[in-house]
Amino acid sequence: MTRTAVVLVLLVAAFMPFHGEAQVPPSYAWTKFVASADTLVARIAPPSGFERVPAPPGSFAAWLRGLPLKPDGSPVMLFSGTPKYRQDVHVAVIDIDVGTRDLQQCADAIMRLRAEWLYSARRLEEIGFNYTGGGRVPFSRWARGERPSADARSWSARAKADSSYDSFKRYLVQVFSYAGTYSLEHELRSVPIETLQIGDVFIKGGFPGHAVLVADMVDKPGTSEKRFLLLQSYMPAQDIHVLKDPGSTDGSPWYPASFAGDLVTPEWRFVRTSLRRWP
Numbered sequence: 001m002t003r004t005a006v007v008l009v010l011l012v013a014a015f016m017p018f019h020g021e022a023q024v025p026p027s028y029a030w031t032k033f034v035a036s037a038d039t040l041v042a043r044i045a046p047p048s049g050f051e052r053v054p055a056p057p058g059s060f061a062a063w064l065r066g067l068p069l070k071p072d073g074s075p076v077m078l079f080s081g082t083p084k085y086r087q088d089v090h091v092a093v094i095d096i097d098v099g100t101r102d103l104q105q106c107a108d109a110i111m112r113l114r115a116e117w118l119y120s121a122r123r124l125e126e127i128g129f130n131y132t133g134g135g136r137v138p139f140s141r142w143a144r145g146e147r148p149s150a151d152a153r154s155w156s157a158r159a160k161a162d163s164s165y166d167s168f169k170r171y172l173v174q175v176f177s178y179a180g181t182y183s184l185e186h187e188l189r190s191v192p193i194e195t196l197q198i199g200d201v202f203i204k205g206g207f208p209g210h211a212v213l214v215a216d217m218v219d220k221p222g223t224s225e226k227r228f229l230l231l232q233s234y235m236p237a238q239d240i241h242v243l244k245d246p247g248s249t250d251g252s253p254w255y256p257a258s259f260a261g262d263l264v265t266p267e268w269r270f271v272r273t274s275l276r277r278w279p
Contacts, residue, residue, distance in 0.1 A: 026066040027120045029165050030096055040216065040229075041065040043072070043092060044242065047227060047254050050218040053198070060278075061198035063117045064215045064231075068095040070239075079104070079237040089266035090241035091253045094231065102236045103176035106211045107184045109233035109240045110201055112172060113213065114278065115139070119168055127168075130187045131178040139163075142171045150178060181209030188276030196228065196257050200277050202270040208235065210268040212243065218254065226257035234267060 046052055055061035070093040076084040079098050096112075098104050104112060111129055118127045119139075128138035133151025141148075143163035146155045185205030196214065203211035216229040230243040230253075245255045246266050255263070263270040 026063045028066075028068060028096075029116065029120055029168075031068060038069045038071070038095070039065070040067045040069060040092070040094075040242070043069055044216070044229065044253065046218040047252055050220050050225075050227060050254075053217045053219055053226075055198065058121060060114070060117050061216075063120065064113070064198060064213075067113075067215075069093065070095045074239075076239045076241050084234075084238050086267070089244055091244055091251075092242040094240040094242075096240060098233070098237055098239055099173070101173070103173060104233055104237045105176075105180075105235050106233050107179070107181040107203070107209075108176040108237070109231070110211055110213045111175060111179065111184065113231075113240070114199075115168075115172060115175075119165070124163060129175050129179050130183045131175075132180060132183045133178065137171075137175060137178075139168065139171050142174075143167060148174075152178070180207075181205045181211050182207065184211065185209070185276065187279070189279055190273065191275055191277045193257075193272050193275050196226070196275065197277070198228075200275055202230075202263055202274050203276050204268070204270060204274055210234070210270075212265060212268070212270075215242065217257075227254035228257055229253055230255060230265060232265070232267075 055065060074093045075087050076090055076093055078084055079100060079102055115127050124143065125140050128136055130136050131152040133153065135148060135152025137148050137152045141155060143161060145157050145159040145161045147158045148155050181203055182205040185203045188201060188203065191200065198214055198217050200214045201211055203209065212230045212232045214228050215231045217226060219226045231240055232243055233240050242253055243265055244253050246264060262272065
């Protein structure tokens with residue numbers, strides 16, 4: 001089979017109907033990208049003998065699988081336009097802007113992806129995050145022209161109503177300025193590692209803390225064996241990238257779900273009880 005044929009097969013598999021439903025390819029508002037070979041699902045194949053777990057159309061999992069990637073071999077770049085000092089921790093770079101300020105770090109990148117998915121699905125009422133100060137900041141209030149205080153415990157009407165994508169991006173900058181791993185860890189609910197799903201977050205809240213996102217999962221038919229992919233940004237703010245598994249002997253980015261002890265990533269170690277899920 002030619003390389004072109006393989007790519008076409010992968011794309012068909014990524015967007016095929018689920019339980020008889022026609023699936024609309026995911027949309028990504030920050031780019032004019034359309035379905036092509038350069039997606040997470042098309043470039044990163046499952047390990048031999050494994051298959052991707054089902055992802056319902058329109059779900060966060062399906063959206064993550066369709067994320068556009070920068071060309072193979074791309075370096076991870078910082079918000080400042082300079083390369084990250086470590087270029088040995090990733091296998092692919094997500095094609096999404098990082099901004100020009102040191103804001104879109106680890107938890108911020110995860111909140112960005114979650115919010116972008118909800119925005120693409122026009123589920124605007126569900127977009128909202130907690131500030132470190134304790135208050136919650138829904139995009140719906142921002143879109144009505146309201147603006148929160150630094151702890152988000154009080155609001156005032158200071159702008160025109162605007163639910164456009166530009167307004168949404170300004171909202172995210174505000175969230176990144178006042179939220180982080182501490183607030184996100186408390187916002188998400190703890191789940192057992194045995195229930196791991198696409199879209200879950202391994203997180204250690206703190207100053208500093210760290211967080212990584214489960215971007216995809218596969219299983220081996222006829223067994224209970226599962227593996228997963230991780231995405232991260234880091235400090236300083238940088239491109240979101242697919243992590244290597246430092247415990248792999250063959251360079252695979254697929255982490256075994258049956259890991260013993262801590263989850264060891266190239267730049268952080270998470271305890272097993274650090275798995276969280278969106279409410």
